[in-house]
Structures are given as C-alpha cells and as structure tokens.
Amino acid sequence: MSAHRGGAMAAAVAAAVLLLAGCAGAAAPQGKDSGGPGSAPAPSGSGPSMPGLIGKTSAEAEALVKPVLPKPVEARSAYDDVPLATDHGQWAVCFQTPAAATPVTGDASVEISLVAPGTPCPAAAGASLHPPKGSSPAKTPVPSADPGHPKPKQPKSGPTPAPGPKDAAYRNCAEARAAGAAPIRRGQPGYGRHLDRDDDGVACD
Template sequence: MYPNQPAQPYPNPYGSQAPPPVRRRWWQHPAVIIVALVLLPPAGIALAWLSPWSQTKKVVATVLSGVWFLLAFLSDPPAEEKDDAKAKAAASASASPTPTPTSTPTTATPSPSPELVMPDVVGKAFSEAEAAVEALVDGELRAGSAYADVSLPANHATWIVCFQGPAAGARLVPASADPNVDLVAPGTKCPATTGTALRPKPKPKPTESPKPKPQPQRTTPAPEPTRDEPDNVYYKNCTAVRAAGADPIHRGDPGYGRHLDRDGDGVGCE
C-alpha cells in the first residue's frame, strides 16, 4: 500500500441496507424497570443503569427511587404490624403472669350542688327583683306595700324594693322558700320600718279634766269623857297607874285612856 494512497473504509457487510434493530432483553423493558424502581428500589436502580437509557434518565430514576425507598423505610410501620407487635407483647406477658395487686373499690363522692342564697334586691325595681329571685325558687316572689296606708296597685313592676325577706345571703330551699318584698312607688322615700303610715293622722289633743274642788277638811271630835270618869283623874303612863294601884285599868275606869291601852283590847297596863 502506497503511503500517499487514502485509506479505504471497511466494507459494509449488509451492503447498502440499514442494520437490523437490536432486540432488548425482557429486563431492559422500561415498564419492568419502572415497576422494579417502585416495588424494589435497589433492583430497579441496577436495571436502570444496565438499560440503554440516557445518563440524565438514569440519574433521575436513581434519585427518585432512592427517595421513595428511604421514605418507605423510615415511615412508621402499618397499623396491622403495630397490632401484631402488641399481640405478641401481650402473649409474652401472659406467658409469665405476675401477681397484680387487688384494687379497693372506691365510692365516687358526688360533688356538692352549689348553695342557693337570697340575692340583695333592695333598691331595685320589682320586675328586676322578681326575675332574680324566681330563677332560684320554685314559687313566686310575693309583694306588698311598705306603707300601711298605701295600697299596692296591680301593675307594680316599676315600684322600688325597700325591704326583703329573707335577708340577702340567706340560704334558700327552692321547694319551700317563700321570698317577699315591700315596695314603695317610684320617687317615694322608704320608711324606717315596714307598716309605717305615709300620711299619719294627727293625734287628738287630750281633753283637760276639771280640777277637783277642794274638800273641807273634817276634824275628828275628841271623845267625850265618860260620865263615871272623874275629870280630875289622869294617868300619864302605866307607871303612874301602877303607882296608884289601879293596874290593870279597864275601859270605863277612872283615868283610863287609849294611851294606856296600846293593843286596844280595853285593858291597859296589863
């Protein structure tokens, strides 16, 4: 072969026709590779790199399959697997029973109901007091006039409460409570005590009784001396009577006097 002679190309064994297409193996089919990448990522990645795919497709398939494999591996196991694990743990625990302490049954103590108390309604309108009280009791709120000489009208919703019973803060029993209030008309001052008259009647002036006339004083006349009693006989005391030998001296005897008869039995100087 001469040095300046151009090289001749190799002759085409197929002549002027195109070469026949290359037949792919079954594991080189794209569908098989994609299924393997999803279900079994390591095998799918290996098949992808053995396939006639381009370099870019192989890298993308490897990354996506790797991410899918990591997510499936790191995620929580299915609920069925958890239940199976719990069942196995329970079975192992029942295989070696341990004595369980007996628990003493405790009686649940019911929480006490809130205590109902009488609200403070003094100074409020009857309609407001009625709504506050009747929400706590089964009966109705009784109303009366705070003044004895003022009648309570049928419509007294705007009348003001002056007195209430029971007092504010008193315990209420809804079934048996009997609350009541005493009212005055709007703009009327409350009395000091219930039952007071708003317009008291003037008291009648006492009539002067005539002064009694002075009665003339009556003087008791001195007892007249007894006829048989001599006027010249007089005893100053019992000593004088005894000295005269006239003791005891009787009524009617000469010289008898009441000053000698202290017990008044008619016998003196006994």
C-alpha cells in the first residue's frame, strides 16, 4: 500500500514539471530583444557634403552651395595684388574651402578664391599676379691688388727737364740740381735708384 502511494506521488511530480516547462516556453517573448526577424533596423543616414566648385563661375558656385548651407559664400581674389571686382559673378573659382565632398554642417562657412575671366589660376591662393621687378644685380667689386705684389708707382706728372749728357751720373741730387738735370725721370740719362728714394720713377723731385 505504501509503495503504491509513493509511485503515484512521483508521477504527479513529473507531470507538474512538464507542465511548468511548457508554460515557460510559451511565455518567451518574440521581438527585437531576441535578434530575430522582428528586430528593428539600426537608424542610418548621412549629412550634406560640400559640392565641387573649382572651375565654376562665382554665380554657379553660389547656386550650388545655397541648397546645402544657409550662410552666404565668402568670395575673395586668388591674387593678392588684384582686387576683387564688385560684380564678380563670372569670375572663375580656383580654390574652395571646405574641399569638395567634405561633410558639412549647417553652420559651416564657405570660402572661394576667384580669378577674372581669362586669367590663369595661381599655384597658391594669395600669390602675386604682377611680382615686383627684381633689383638690378649688384656690381661686381673690382678685386684689390694682391698685397704681396703691389703695383709699381706711376711717375708723378711734372715739367720734363732738359736732357743731360748720355753718360751723366750724379752722386746726389745736389749735383743733379747744380747741373740743371733735376728732376730726372726713370730712363733718362743721370737717373739712378740712389737718387729716387721713394721709388716713384722720378729722382730728385
């Protein structure tokens, strides 16, 4: 009798366990948390990007920017020495900021550098179209004489004395003056190095 009662209790417990398991499975939610087909897709989207303006006229560039950014386009001359014309609608765009395809926000500012029709773009914004003429090359200084080889002194200008005898020789300038031969130039009769103390080519001067 006791064994029969124990077996009935075991069967009742097993039935209760199966019933609870089935309820738990039915209560499991199906939706976004399970990662199944009911999951909500992640939001996606991208902001506006900067249009390409280089090569366009100023008027075309402003028309392209207007739908993207509310701020007016800031225009300037691409050359530092060329003022921007008041009516620059047909000037061509050489440089733009931000660059093309750059993502922009609603408060971004747009700058374009322009050149007049028929004028080539510079290599960089702010260059000079008419650079100042270079200063004339400095004159090459004349090299000074080698201090180790000074130039010989030039004879002093002065009246040419009467030529003396071909074999004249004077021991000193007193004799030359007494003979009326002073001053005596180098190469003239009577000239001697002992009479030309300053070696300027004129003795007894």
